């Protein structure tokens with residue numbers, strides 16, 4: 236089918252060098268964007284440029300290179316601030332990813348503010364990164380973790396959630412969009428309800444930040460976390476947004492350089508935000524390279540990409556439904572561009588192997604959401620996730636390859 | 646289950662089989678066929694005790710010794726992996742513990758299996774082989 240989208244996907248594709256390569260002799264079809272997105276040339280160039288022209292340690296040096304590196308690093312912080320509409324520059328903390336951001340909150344906030352008998356609420360849809368850190372602090376602090384159930388399509392049971400809330404609830408930490416199913420959660424309602432009960436809310440935006448318009452002030456979430464590598468940026472850098480007064484009230488997470496104001500052997504006073512939470516030399520190059528990633532998204536426009544991805548998703552879903560025995564998991568209206576499915580009698584691993592031999596990268600397995608998989612009663616799914624540079628033609632390639640794989644396996 | 650030829654001879658046969666295949670589809674159809682031919686594993690062995698760690702699918706391998714030779718049986722819930730289990734059993738089953746421990750298994754690279762399987766899956770294959778060799782070592786120590 237010829238593309239009729241009012242969107243120049245071919246021009247976008249030329250910005251991504253990796254899309255030129257072949258896999259096993261076939262043009263690469265990259266449908267594993269929910270795991271990590273490919274990088275436009277500007278992002279790759281920003282890293283090279285930093286190391287070639289102004290590599291220096293930041294915030295401390297008094298020379299030209301240090302000045303330039305510091306300016307670029309802080310410009311990235313400003314870009315992130317605007318990207319999620321944070322009120323203050325210092326509410327943006329750079330971490331190495333969503334996982335570290337969640338661990339930071341669970342540890343720094345949890346250690347300071349959780350007490351025996353308190354409750355934390357997460358959901359069945361969570362990635363392990365939003366389960367395990369809470370289990371670790373819950374064990375230490377004798378805190379109870381409650382889990383919001385879902386229906387068969389992956390929708391949160393909001394009535395059950397309402398009943399879980401109580402004065403004991405101290406934190407609700409939920410995923411904005413499920414990485415395994417693509418389902419978007421009603422975080423606005425969750426935040427409002429949780430706040431009515433005096434609980435804080437953290438939103439895991441690992442999957443939503445690239446697709447949805449994020450306004451943390453409007454959302455009124457207390458913490459919002461995401462990873463650079465899923466928004467066309469580099470690996471090894473992530474973001475923790477926290478409301479200023481909360482971040483100020485939290486003790487530091489790691490001790491060392493950068494995070495201090497004054498150190499004597501008797502007593503250390505901590506630096507102010509955001510540096511209090513950025514101990515040691517940060518990942519300067521990758522933080523800097525998150526800026527061109529955000530510029531890329533802004534230039535194309537999230538709304539335009541969303542429309543394109545929605546078209547891809549609708550087309551893929553329609554074609555997939557025609558395959559006998561195939562069931563889309565999380566088949567709901569409110570979704571990011573993820574389609575996760577199972578096929579009767581076919582193990583996802585077999586599919587992945589055969590698709591890989593046809594140049595197609597999809598994800599199979601439990602997607603780091605084992606509790607969700609066991610709740611759905613499956614070992615795993617095959618997941619195709621789409622990005623700004625994917626095309627309708629690539630979906631045709633996937634469908635053909637799927638049909639061929641199924642014929643081989645049956 | 647008797648095996649009369651050395652492991653290296655079975656490896657050579659497989660290399661010859663694979664050399665006739667022109668496309669990746671041929672290779673996989675062969676492996677899938679191997680899986681379908683595998684003798685069923687008794688459900689009592691499909692437990693965690695016999696499960697190979699490091700695979701995305703479930704793989705079980707059960708071994709036993711008879712007259713100084715080690716025999717393997719196995720299964721997997723994924724068809725291609727089951728084919729690999731079948732292939733490894735075809736190569737290793739019915740030999741002495743020492744022969745199994747010493748088997749270089751060069752055919753895996755030679756037929757391009759490791760390059761056809763993405764890294765994470767060839768790890769699964771490696772885990773499977775490691776377990777089979779460990780079982781052989783255990784029988785050797787007992788014997």
Ligand SMILES: Cc1ncc(COP(=O)(O)O)c(C=O)c1O
Pocket residue numbers: 269270331332333334335362364365410412413414439441442462603
């Ligand atoms: C919903 C969700 N949360 C958390 C993470 C963890 O992100 P990272 O591995 O970048 O720390 C992921 C990544 O797959 C995710 O999809």
